[in-house]
Amino acid sequence: xxxxxxxxxxxxxxxxxxxxxxxxxxxxxxxxxxxxxxxxxxxxxxxxxxxxxxxxxxxxxxxxxxxxxxxxxxxxxxxxxxxxxxxxxxxxxxxxxxxxxxxxxxxxxxxxxxxxxxxxxxxxxxxxxxxxxxxxxxxxxxxxxxxxxxxxxxxxxxxxxxxxxxxxxxxxxxxxxxxxxxxxxxxxxxxxxxxxxxxxxxxxxxxxxxxxxxxxxxxxxxxxxxxxxxxxxxxxxxxxxxxxxxxxxxxxxxxxxxxxxxxxxxxxxxxxxxxxxxxxxxxxxxxxxxxxxxxxxxxxxxxxxxxxxxxxx
Amino acid sequence: xxxxxxxxxxxxxxxxxxxxxxxxxxxxxxxxxxxxxxxxxxxxxxxxxxxxxxxxxxxxxxxxxxxxxxxxxxxxxxxxxxxxxxxxxxxxxxxxxxxxxxxxxxxxxxxxxxxxxxxxxxxxxxxxxxxxxxxxxxxxxxxxxxxxxxxxxxxxxxxxxxxxxxxxxxxxxxxxxxxxxxxxxxxxxxxxxxxxxxxxxxxxxxxxxxxxxxxxxxxxxxxxxxxxxxxxxxxxxxxxxxxxxxxxxxxxxxxxxxxxxxxxxxxxxxxxxxxxxxxxxxxxx
Numbered sequence: 001x002x003x004x005x006x007x008x009x010x011x012x013x014x015x016x017x018x019x020x021x022x023x024x025x026x027x028x029x030x031x032x033x034x035x036x037x038x039x040x041x042x043x044x045x046x047x048x049x050x051x052x053x054x055x056x057x058x059x060x061x062x063x064x065x066x067x068x069x070x071x072x073x074x075x076x077x078x079x080x081x082x083x084x085x086x087x088x089x090x091x092x093x094x095x096x097x098x099x100x101x102x103x104x105x106x107x108x109x110x111x112x113x114x115x116x117x118x119x120x121x122x123x124x125x126x127x128x129x130x131x132x133x134x135x136x137x138x139x140x141x142x143x144x145x146x147x148x149x150x151x152x153x154x155x156x157x158x159x160x161x162x163x164x165x166x167x168x169x170x171x172x173x174x175x176x177x178x179x180x181x182x183x184x185x186x187x188x189x190x191x192x193x194x195x196x197x198x199x200x201x202x203x204x205x206x207x208x209x210x211x212x213x214x215x216x217x218x219x220x221x222x223x224x225x226x227x228x229x230x231x232x233x234x235x236x237x238x239x240x241x242x243x244x245x246x247x248x249x250x251x252x253x254x255x256x257x258x259x260x261x262x263x264x265x266x267x268x269x270x271x272x273x274x275x276x277x278x279x280x281x282x283x284x285x286x287x288x289x290x291x292x293x294x295x296x297x298x299x300x301x302x303x304x305x306x307x308x309x310x311x312x313x
Numbered sequence: 314x315x316x317x318x319x320x321x322x323x324x325x326x327x328x329x330x331x332x333x334x335x336x337x338x339x340x341x342x343x344x345x346x347x348x349x350x351x352x353x354x355x356x357x358x359x360x361x362x363x364x365x366x367x368x369x370x371x372x373x374x375x376x377x378x379x380x381x382x383x384x385x386x387x388x389x390x391x392x393x394x395x396x397x398x399x400x401x402x403x404x405x406x407x408x409x410x411x412x413x414x415x416x417x418x419x420x421x422x423x424x425x426x427x428x429x430x431x432x433x434x435x436x437x438x439x440x441x442x443x444x445x446x447x448x449x450x451x452x453x454x455x456x457x458x459x460x461x462x463x464x465x466x467x468x469x470x471x472x473x474x475x476x477x478x479x480x481x482x483x484x485x486x487x488x489x490x491x492x493x494x495x496x497x498x499x500x501x502x503x504x505x506x507x508x509x510x511x512x513x514x515x516x517x518x519x520x521x522x523x524x525x526x527x528x529x530x531x532x533x534x535x536x537x538x539x540x541x542x543x544x545x546x547x548x549x550x551x552x553x554x555x556x557x558x559x560x561x562x563x564x565x566x567x568x569x570x571x572x573x574x575x576x577x578x579x580x581x582x583x584x585x586x587x588x589x590x591x592x593x594x595x596x597x598x
Binding site for chain 1: 334335336338339342343345346347348349350352353356364365366367368408409410412413415416417420421422423425428431432435437438439440441442443444445446447448449450465466468469470472473475476501526529530532533536537547548549551552555556562565566569572573576577580581584587588591592593
C-alpha cells in the first residue's frame with residue numbers, strides 16, 4: 001500500500017517504473033538464494049530420493065511409489081506415525097488444557113476485581129520461569145528427565161517416600177509407560193508456553209464483554225466459556241500449531257531419553273528417518289517417511305488455521 | 314462453582330476463591346518447573362563418579378565437576394563450536410531477513426505476495442524433511458564436518474520465520490515515513506538505513522535472540538552434518554555422551570548445566586524480546 005501511493009505519484013516517469021519495481025527484488029535475492037539452495041532444493045531432493053531404493057553408497061534403483069507403500073504398510077513405520085499422534089495428546093492437548101484451566105482461574109476476576117495492574121502483579125517471575133523449559137535445549141531437557149525417570153531417580157524415590165514404592169519402575173524402559181513418560185516431558189516443556197500465550201491473550205479482551213456477560217447474570221464458568229474461550233481463538237490456533245508440530249516432528253527428547261525403545265514403543269518418525277537413512281542404508285524409505293511426515297504436519301497446520309479462521313467470522 | 318444468576322456479592326466471592334486457587338496452582342506449576350532443573354544442579358554438586366539417588370543436598374559445594382566437564386570431557390570445545398555457529402547464523406539471518414522483509418513489506422514488487430508466500434510455506438518444514446539429502450549433497454561439496462555447512466543450512470531453516478517476522482514489522486511502520494523520505498529524493502537504500510532501521514531495533518533484537526536460541530539448541534541437523542567429534546556442538550556432544558551410557562552422572566549433570574547456561578543467560582537478559590517473540594507464535598521444530 002505504501003509503495004503503491006508513492007508510485008502513483010511518480011507515474012509520469014513511465015517506463016522506468018517497471019524497472020524500478022523489479023529492482024526491489026535485489027533486496028530479496030540474497031535471502032531467496034540461501035533459502036532455495038539450503039531448504040527448498042533439499043526438500044525437493046528428498047521427494048526425488050523417495051522414489052528410489054538407495055543405500056547411500058551404490059547406484060540407486062528406481063522404486064516408483066514402493067517406498068510410500070511401505071510407509072503405510074510396514075508395522076514399524078506405521079507404529080512410529082501412530083506414536084507421534086499419541087504424542088500430540090501430551091505435547092498439544094494436555095498443555096493447552098493446563099493453560100486454559102490456569103488462565104480461567106487467574107483471569108476470571110476481570111470485571112469484578114480491580115484493574116489490570118492488580119492482577120498482573122508478580123506474574124513476571126512466573127512468566128520467566130514458565131517459559132524456561134521452552135528456551136533451553138531439548139537435549140538437555142531430555143537428559144534431565146532421563147535421570148528423573150531412572151531407577152534411582154527422583155520420581156521413584158518420591159513414590160517410595162510416600163508409600164507408593166510398588167509403583168516404582170524404570171519408567172523409560174517400561175513397555176506400558178515409556179511413551180507416556182516421554183509424552184509427559186513434552187507436557188512439561190510446552191504447558192508454560194500455552195499458559196503464557198493464553199494469559200497474554202486474555203489481557204487483550206475488551207473488558208466490556210465481561211461486564212455485559214455479568215449483567216446477563218453469567219457466573220465465572222459461563223463467562224469463561226462464552227467470552228474468554230471464543231476470544232482466545234487466535235491464541236488457541238497458535239498454541240495448537242506450535243505444539244502439534246513439536247509433537248509430530250519430535251526427535252531430540254526421544255533420542256536422548258529412550259532412543260525409541262523399549263522395542264519400538266517410543267519410536268517416532270523423526271527417529272526412523274535418521275536411523276533408516278544413516279544406519280540401515282534405506283535412504284529412499286527414509287525420504288518417503290520424511291515426505292509423509294511433512295505432509296501430515298502441513299495438513300494438520302492447514303486444518304487448524306482454517307478452522308480458527310472460519311469460526312471467527 | 315456457581316451457576317449463572319448468583320448475586321453480585323456471591324459471584325465476587327466465587328471469583329476470589331478461584332483466584333486464590335489460581336495462585337496455588339500457579340505456585341505448584343512453578344515448583345514443577347523448578348524441581349527438574351534443581352535436581353540436575355544438585356546432582357552436579359555430588360562427588361564425581363558416584364551414583365546419584367533422587368535429590369540429595371550435597372555434603373560440600375564444589376565446582377570440581379564443572380572443571381572436569383569443561384576440560385576432560387571437552388565441553389569447552391563443544392561450547393566453542395556452538396558459539397561459532399551461532400555467531401555465523403545470527404548476524405547473517407538479521408541482514409538477509411531485514412533486506413528481504415523490507416522489500417516484501419514496503420515495496421510493491423510484482424509477484425511479491427507470491428514470493429512472501431513461498432517463504433511462509435517453509436514455516437512448518439521439519440528438519441526431517443531436508444536432512445537426508447543435505448548430508449549427501451553437502452558431503453559432495455565438502456561442507457559436512459564444517460561449521461559453514463551447518464551455518465548455511467540453519468540460516469535457510471530459520472529464514473521463513475525471519476523473513477515473515479521482518480516483513481510483518483516493516484508493514485506496520487507508518488507509510489508516511491517512507492513517502493516523506495522518498496519525496497525528499499532518498500533512495501530505497503537510504504530509506505532503509507536512515508529511516509526504517511533505527512525503528513526496527515526491537516524487531517531485530519527479538520529476531521536475533523530467537524535465532525540464537527534455535528541455533529544453540531539445534532540437534533538433529535548437527536548430529537547428521539557433523540561426524541567429527543572435535544567439531545560437535547554442545548547439544549550434540551551432550552546427546553553423544555548420554556548415548557554412550559556414561560555413568561559419571563555428576564560430571565554429565567555439570568555438562569548439562571553448562572549447555573543450558575548460555576541460552577538461559579541470554580533469555581534472562583532479553584526476556585522481553587523472548588517473550589514477545591515466543592508469544593507471537595515463533596517456533597522452529
